[in-house]
Amino acid sequence: MTVRPLWVGLAAALALAVLPLVANPYLLFVGNQLSIFVILAVGLNLLVGYCGQLAFAHAALFGIGAYGTALLKVHLGVPFAVSLPCGALLATAVGLAISLPALRLSGLYLSLATLAFAQFTLWVFLHWEPVTFGAGGFRVPAPSWPIPGVTAGIGTFYLALALAVLLTLAAASLVRSRLGRAMIAVRDGEVAAQALGVDLLRTKAMAFGLSAFYAGVAGGLQALMLGYVAPESFDLFHMALMKAMIVVGGLGSIAGSVVGAGAVLFLLEGLRAFKGAQEIAFGALLMGAVILAPRGLAGLLDRLPGWQERYLRAAPAERAPAAAVPREAPP
Template sequence: MALFGRRNVLVAMLLFAAVAPTFLNAYYLFVANTILIYVLLAIGLNILVGYAGQLAFANAAMFGIGAYGTGLLQVHFGWPFWLAFPLGALIATMVGLAISLPALRLSGLYLALSTLAFAQFTQWVFLNWEPVTFGAGGFKTPPISFAPLPISKTLGLYYLSLILVMVLFALAQNLVRSRIGRAFVAVRDGEIAAESLGVDLLRYKALAFGISGFYAGIAGGLYSAMLNFVSPEGFDLFQMVIHKAMIIVGGLGSIVGSVLGAGTLVFVLEALRKVKGVQEIAFGAILVGFILFMPGGIIGYLKEKVRGWEEPLHRARASRRPPVAATSESSEVRP
């Protein structure tokens, strides 16, 4: 096996993540925890967009619902984090399932706008449902406690995030290689063809939306615990752009790519602190540059250039194309 093959690099990354808190200062630990949370978001979104091919813009909203759900259940009902957190994720999953309903009839840009409209609606609810969401000013969440474990809040949350990333990463890897994953790809590559192969569109679209909602919800719960503060502006369209950028930069249709994309994006955003005043310009340029010069994302680049990066699902294809490349046939599907 190649020294810099996929498995070795992933193991090295994991080991690094496991020991990182021993030598990182508070700032870098915060950045590292942010990366872990974004990894979850990117994996969920990649399943929906990269595998199932649904051009949805509601991920930031579901991230917000997870964060609000987790935070509000603690604040209003005095529930412990450990109960509120899974419930928050569950609520986000439900919302994900609900938005899959219009997705059945819509595709491409129409789906994009209807999910964008949903995201705007969610923002509006956060802002206006004041008795519940505390409106525009946001609210503080109670600090999470790891008692009886002898571990500080920051470290505990970091390792909780790391464990969840490991579990959900493995889950996603298995999912996309299963029957379900192949059904998603079939839906992406041609809905009518998929249906004729016996793929139940309703079921699989709903499943894809539900899964991405679940991942976003988990990420949201962790995010609220990390910040101890939840407010609407954390879940706006800039957040959406970051999510989309992560999966494009990492590589569509790849779980490992999502991990790399999330890490890269958070790193870029923090590194851009150096170029004060022109961050927006630099961010835009980097985004365009990645899309132009690494059309398959980081993962596409690695698959091509580095031995040991081929993913089992794609090994046979060895294509240079990005996974969802719109061929001339499928361009007609765009409305």
């Protein structure tokens, strides 16, 4: 019997949709955070797992989405229905700007450049006090929903769940499209991809922009859920969390992004009472994933009878030849 990740994911989303009817506020928070983590992991995997760009700016883009959404509401009184997409578009614009040096940088040099950008962004959050309110952060007004009886928490929960489902389905469709195949070609060999007619600048820009858009949406939802925005939510530890999601879940796998986000979230919540042990636990988790399951949890799922997922990141010997990537028409 064929088991498709799409149907498994939709069944899990339907099960999660009944959570507000039976859960306490803490479980509602965990479910809300799971939707946000899924959006983050899927967006980051598009950039790292599918396009092969080892960047460390996702936490900064996550913060730009959160600050953009919240500050438009706090400073200008813009409703959340407008500020949320504006925050996501702001993060997308920044992500597209980051893609420009990515055409000349790769590997360790790209990692260091994006890491420097992330630290600079955190410095701005901390020191641009007239706008960002500095290190103390600021409160975000609770959103109001036009549906009678729907509280701010439940409304945000269903919004985050709906966006997580839609964006995950969009990513699964994207990786099977012409752009997705071009991203995979760039990941497997930039020189070969360019020789086959793939536009490196456009492909990398689209990958950075899409990843930034996902991070911006997740950041806006985080601001709505918590009702508070502070710089420490977007530091290097959170960048390590996001990397752990896709490494543990599986690079180049949409299903792995979802499973990895859930695994990291539940480990994070399980160690909430042991703050000092979180770094040790996540370091051990990453080492275990790299040594015992190099393809992540998605690689283990791929061994199940009947499980089918396209474009799982394969070992070098298993990758399709570059000639299988369709040639784009020359400009």
